[in-house]
Amino acid sequence: MILEGFEALKSFLEEPKNIVIVGHRNPDGDAMGSTLALKHYFDKKEHKATVVVPNEYPDFLHWLPGSDTTYRFDWQNSQSQRAIKASEIIFLLDFNALHRVGSDMQKTLEKYPNDFVMIDHHQQPDVVKYMYSDVTICSTSQMVYQFIEMNNDLHLIDADIATCLYTGIMTDTGSFRFRSTTSTTHRIIADLIDKGAKNDKIHNNVYDSNSHNRLLLLGQALSNLQILPSYNTAYITLSSEEKKRFDFQKGDTEGVVNYALSLKGIIFAAIFIEDSEQSIIKISFRSKGGFSVNQFSRNHYNGGGHNNAAGGKSYRSMQETITEFVSLLPKYQKALEESYED
Numbered sequence: 001m002i003l004e005g006f007e008a009l010k011s012f013l014e015e016p017k018n019i020v021i022v023g024h025r026n027p028d029g030d031a032m033g034s035t036l037a038l039k040h041y042f043d044k045k046e047h048k049a050t051v052v053v054p055n056e057y058p059d060f061l062h063w064l065p066g067s068d069t070t071y072r073f074d075w076q077n078s079q080s081q082r083a084i085k086a087s088e089i090i091f092l093l094d095f096n097a098l099h100r101v102g103s104d105m106q107k108t109l110e111k112y113p114n115d116f117v118m119i120d121h122h123q124q125p126d127v128v129k130y131m132y133s134d135v136t137i138c139s140t141s142q143m144v145y146q147f148i149e150m151n152n153d154l155h156l157i158d159a160d161i162a163t164c165l166y167t168g169i170m171t172d173t174g175s176f177r178f179r180s181t182t183s184t185t186h187r188i189i190a191d192l193i194d195k196g197a198k199n200d201k202i203h204n205n206v207y208d209s210n211s212h213n214r215l216l217l218l219g220q221a222l223s224n225l226q227i228l229p230s231y232n233t234a235y236i237t238l239s240s241e242e243k244k245r246f247d248f249q250k251g252d253t254e255g256v257v258n259y260a261l262s263l264k265g266i267i268f269a270a271i272f273i274e275d276s277e278q279s280i281i282k283i284s285f286r287s288k289g290g291f292s293v294n295q296f297s298r299n300h301y302n303g304g305g306h307n308n309a310a311g312g313k314s315y316r317s318m319q320e321t322i323t324e325f326v327s328l329l330p331k332y333q334k335a336l337e338e339s340y341e342d
């Protein structure tokens with residue numbers, strides 16, 4: 001755990017401040033939950049806080065309290081720039097390096113004259129003035145709860161804050177099943193329910209709001225699944241053409257990689273998704289046990305993340321990307337075998 005400069009930050013925040021809170025590109029449940037929760041908390045503390053995210057986030061997160069007050073840097077560029085310019089400090093949530101906001105927003109943040117605060121749980125964080133980094137914590141949303149606790153402000157958590165934090169913790173822990181889910185996580189979740197998070201409604205809003213096309217796209221993904229038993233590995237592909245056929249919307253492929261990991265005997269899973277707009281293959285990796293997909297993705301795919309969930313990209317064609325991926329596996333066979341637990 002790294003906790004850097006928090007006493008100084010506390011004094012800085014004693015007077016009302018103009019604050020911007022930033023999440024990573026392609027925001028997920030934890031990015032949206034943690035940024036919005038922190039915004040609501042700061043607003044209660046008489047600050048003025050604005051959430052700015054780089055680009056669109058999935059429909060199944062638009063119901064989050066405060067979602068309508070956020071700015072999208074790509075789409076609401078002048079409002080976003082104005083908010084950043086007016087701010088006295090920027091909080092960076094749920095990412096560990098400035099490039100994770102995408103190149104346009106990165107350029108703006110690199111010119112920012114004031115200080116950054118990072119609250120994040122990813123491996124190998126960049127260093128900024130104020131840091132709260134802990135790679136053992138399941139979600140940035142849990143860290144925001146603990147940040148509020150460090151400020152002795154748990155009594156300020158209302159139903160909106162509790163709902164945002166619950167959503168972030170739930171989505172980043174795969175509904176409380178990953179190893180990073182601890183008894184502390186469950187105690188925090190219990191407190192959030194006591195403070196007004198409606199757990200059934202949140203699960204329903206996030207997981208039971210599929211379109212028919214999304215399920216058909218999932219069907220396509222599952223029929224593309226390939227299994228490599230000798231490496232305890234399985235992978236899924238989705239081409240641009242397939243995405244188009246099922247009217248792909250942002251967020252439709254979220255969680256699909258977990259189906260590959262749900263196979264008995266599989267501890268390493270990948271999904272390769274063609275993105276013809278960016279001319280890349282976006283890759284998500286997942287693992288069980290000690291096999292670090294963060295390291296694998298850093299080594300070969302310009303990416304990173306956590307030990308058991310990481311992402312990266314390939315600039316080759318789908319076919320070349322798959323051929324390369326399969327050709328890498330023999331080098332990792334021993335690590336994969338050692339990581340396999342019955």
Ligand code: 5GP
Nearest residue numbers: 284285302303304305306309310311312313
């Ligand atoms: P997902 O596969 O769900 O997009 O991401 C899994 C984890 O890896 C998330 O924590 C995400 O922030 C991180 N991640 C995803 N893509 C990238 C990437 O291209 N670079 C880095 N450094 N991290 C990524």
Ligand code: MN
Nearest residue numbers: 030094140172
């Ligand atoms: Mn996260």
